[in-house]
Amino acid sequence: MVEAGMQAGQLLTLLIIALALGMDAFSLGVGIGLKGIRLLDILKLSTLIALFHILMPLIGIFAGKYVGTLLGSVASLAGGGLLLLLGGHMVYSSLRGDAVPSIDHRSSWGMLLFALSVSIDSFSVGLSLGMFAVDMLLAVLLFGIAGGCLSVAGLLLGRRVSSSLGGYGEAIGGVILLTFGLLILF
Numbered sequence: 248m249v250e251a252g253m254q255a256g257q258l259l260t261l262l263i264i265a266l267a268l269g270m271d272a273f274s275l276g277v278g279i280g281l282k283g284i285r286l287l288d289i290l291k292l293s294t295l296i297a298l299f300h301i302l303m304p305l306i307g308i309f310a311g312k313y314v315g316t317l318l319g320s321v322a323s324l325a326g327g328g329l330l331l332l333l334g335g336h337m338v339y340s341s342l343r344g345d346a347v348p349s350i351d352h353r354s355s356w357g358m359l360l361f362a363l364s365v366s367i368d369s370f371s372v373g374l375s376l377g378m379f380a381v382d383m384l385l386a387v388l389l390f391g392i393a394g395g396c397l398s399v400a401g402l403l404l405g406r407r408v409s410s411s412l413g414g415y416g417e418a419i420g421g422v423i424l425l426t427f428g429l430l431i432l433f
Contacts (some may be wrong), residue, residue, distance in 0.1 A: 268369050269393035271427065272296050273401035274298050275365040278423040280405015288353050289402040295358050297395025299366035301387045306384055307373020318426070328432070334425035338418050366394065 280390060365424070369390055 257382065258385070261381070261389050264372060264386075265389040265393035267330075268300065268372060268399075269397035271365045271368060272300070272394045272398035274423055274427050276362060276401020276403075277400040277408075278401075278407040278419075279361060280402040280407075281409045281419055281423075282405075283409050284402055284406050289399060289406070291400065291430055292358050292361065293395050293398040295362040296365060296398040297391045299362040300369050300394030301391035303366045303369040304373030304376065304387050304390050305383070307370040308376050308381075308386075310370075310374055328428065331425060331428035331432070334422065334428055338422060338425065342418065365398070369394070 275296075276293075280289075284292075372390075376383075
């Protein structure tokens with residue numbers, strides 16, 4: 248009886264963490280969707296984000312068994328910094344127009360960069376979970392499902408709203424990414 252209660256508590260905790268991690272994917276998705284994105288690219292980017300939401304905490308869990316909390320704060324700083332750079336670049340390129348080459352979210356490198364920036368906080372969570380007895384498979388599957396589903400929702404929402412915002416969509420998306428980058432850093 249006590250064992251079942253502990254498992255239910257762990258499941259609830261992991262669900263809350265998965266949703267919290269997925270909210271980063273949602274907000275990034277809205278920002279990218281505001282630039283305009285095709286449905287096929289939504290599928291590709293969301294799949295990549297889901298995979299990163301599985302791989303990053305797995306790496307973190309294994310590293311957490313050997314390393315202290317120092318890397319957790321470094322990973323959070325790196326994630327916040329990446330979001331600041333991406334958001335700043337989006338705002339700058341939207342204000343300058345075609346004169347500035349933008350990060351192409353359709354390219355392999357662009358997708359990897361976006362997936363990494365939104366999934367790096369999963370690494371820090373994995374570090375923390377690696378120091379405790381946690382059902383690793385359940386945790387990473389929940390993180391991947393939440394990250395993938397919430398990124399799809401964000402990308403679709405951003406895509407829908409972008410048509411009514413016109414040229415301001417990329418700037419607004421950049422401001423969203425800048426804001427989340429600042430929230431992570433401070």
